[in-house]
Amino acid sequence: MKVIIAAAGTGGHINPGIAIANKIKKEEPNSEIIFIGTKRGLENDLVPRAGYELKTVEAYGLNKKITLQNIRNNIKTVKGIFQARKIIKQFKPDIVIGTGGYICASAVLAAKKYKIPAILHESNANPGKAVKMLAKKVDTIMLGFKEAKSRIPKAKNIILTGTPTKIKKIEYSKQKRDEIIKKIGLKGDIPIILVFGGSQGAKAINDTILKIINEKINKNYQIIWSTGPIQYDIVKQKVNQKELENVKILPYIYNMEEIMNISDLIIARSGAMTITEIAVIGKPAIFIPLPYVSQNHQEYNARVLKDIGAAKLILNKELTAQKLNIEVQNIINNKEKLKKMGENAQKIAILDVEDRIYKEIKKIVK
Numbered sequence: 001m002k003v004i005i006a007a008a009g010t011g012g013h014i015n016p017g018i019a020i021a022n023k024i025k026k027e028e029p030n031s032e033i034i035f036i037g038t039k040r041g042l043e044n045d046l047v048p049r050a051g052y053e054l055k056t057v058e059a060y061g062l063n064k065k066i067t068l069q070n071i072r073n074n075i076k077t078v079k080g081i082f083q084a085r086k087i088i089k090q091f092k093p094d095i096v097i098g099t100g101g102y103i104c105a106s107a108v109l110a111a112k113k114y115k116i117p118a119i120l121h122e123s124n125a126n127p128g129k130a131v132k133m134l135a136k137k138v139d140t141i142m143l144g145f146k147e148a149k150s151r152i153p154k155a156k157n158i159i160l161t162g163t164p165t166k167i168k169k170i171e172y173s174k175q176k177r178d179e180i181i182k183k184i185g186l187k188g189d190i191p192i193i194l195v196f197g198g199s200q201g202a203k204a205i206n207d208t209i210l211k212i213i214n215e216k217i218n219k220n221y222q223i224i225w226s227t228g229p230i231q232y233d234i235v236k237q238k239v240n241q242k243e244l245e246n247v248k249i250l251p252y253i254y255n256m257e258e259i260m261n262i263s264d265l266i267i268a269r270s271g272a273m274t275i276t277e278i279a280v281i282g283k284p285a286i287f288i289p290l291p292y293v294s295q296n297h298q299e300y301n302a303r304v305l306k307d308i309g310a311a312k313l314i315l316n317k318e319l320t321a322q323k324l325n326i327e328v329q330n331i332i333n334n335k336e337k338l339k340k341m342g343e344n345a346q347k348i349a350i351l352d353v354e355d356r357i358y359k360e361i362k363k364i365v366k
Contacts, residue, residue: 001031001365004091006084006098006107008037008059011046012273016121017099018050019164023354024361034091036084036107057083059103077106084110094365095119098138104130112137117364121357123163123272126300127152140360144272145304145348161357162350167277170261177262184248186222191332193218194263196226196253198290202269204316205288206231209267211321213247214240218325221332222246224263226253264338265331267324270302278305279349284341285311286327288319310345 003024007017014037021033034053037043047054058080084106088096096111096118098104104120111118122131123144135141135155143149144163152158172180178188186192197205206227212218225247227235232251239249253259260266260281268274270287278285285305289298305311312327331338350356 001028001095002091002093003031003033004036004088004093004096004107005033006036006096006103007101008043008103009041009101011042012123012271013100014041014043014046015273016123016164017097018046018052019354020097020099020121020357021050021052023358027358036087037103055087057087057103057106059106077102080106081109085113088114088116095361097121097361100128100131102130104134108134108137119360119364121161121163122148123276124148124295124297124301125304126295126297128294128297139364142357142360144276145301147300147304159356159360160350161360162353163272163276164353164357165273165276165280167257167260167280169281170257172261180258180262184224186224186246186248190246191221191264192224192262193221193265193267193328194224194259195267197228198269198271202228202288202290203231204319205267205269206235208319208321208324210235210238212325213244215321216243217321218246221328224248224250224259226250228252265328270298272297272301275301275304279345280351282342282346282349284331284338284345286314286324287311288314288316291316304348305345308344308347310341
């Protein structure tokens with residue numbers, strides 16, 4: 001099978017694309033797979049690191065607002081469609097797969113020019129502009145959350161597959177969990193709250209956690225806090241190091257699967273990948289959606305778990321140390337509630353995601 005995967009921008013778009021590529025390679029080792037992206041996004045690191053070739057084109061989100069920069073970007077995006085056509089004409093793929101972001105429009109429109117089948121994977125609960133725009137043109141749209149279906153009424157064919165993730169649920173023995181926690185420098189008998197704001201961190205969340213630990217209102221819970229590499233040094237300067245207790249501050253968490261599984265509660269932004277991972281491992285969460293993102297998709301994502309009693313939601317504009325601490329206390333001081341929220345989260349977990357996606361691909365590529 002010859003496959004082109006279009007993925008650009010953030011890990012939330014690129015990592016599902018890589019997971020799909022890996023599944024195809026596992027099932028059909030002789031497959032040829034290349035990626036189409038831009039020169040600006042994380043794809044320039046993640047795709048080659050995963051062992052795949054990346055071809056780049058010009059692509060930006062189409063913006064109707066008339067400014068000189070937007071006009072330039074729109075012209076470049078149109079140019080990118082012709083660049084994608086050239087790649088497709090040379091490679092001759094059996095299928096083009098888009099996993100979200102502005103790059104999908106260039107790749108799918110180019111594929112349609114040569115009558116090559118195309119499918120999209122949408123990981124968010126509220127689909128992006130590109131997916132809505134291309135709904136009629138692609139053969140299938142695969143969804144991360146069922147809530148997205150009603151928001152793409154023009155789609156030809158919609159299938160719930162879930163979103164691929166490397167994170168798995170691990171049942172640690174108490175001894176093993178205590179060993180992991182001790183290695184981190186914390187105690188095994190006090191609840192652990194994992195805090196992170198995505199790979200780059202989140203200033204609003206960091207400022208709030210900083211206030212909580214400097215005012216020492218986390219006496220009955222411990223915090224594993226990933227600040228993001230950019231904000232790590234700034235946070236360390238603002239922390240009262242001499243009186244720091246019940247806290248482990250890290251720039252980035254490389255063993256996220258392990259840390260998520262030993263945590264009792266998670267505080268995070270609500271990207272689609274984060275929601276998926278929390279559902280898979282079955283942990284209660286407090287979400288602080290990133291505001292001003294396209295289609296307000298993070299709030300829609302957070303409500304997927306909030307609406308089934310698996311998470312609490314605090315809007316960025318309403319976030320304070322006191323409010324966050326109250327929500328944490330309400331959850332961790334009620335063991336039954338803690339357990340029930342985790343169980344509710346697992347109700348939306350789809351554990352055979354890659355199999356479902358591969359099945360849809362094979363329906364199109366005979």
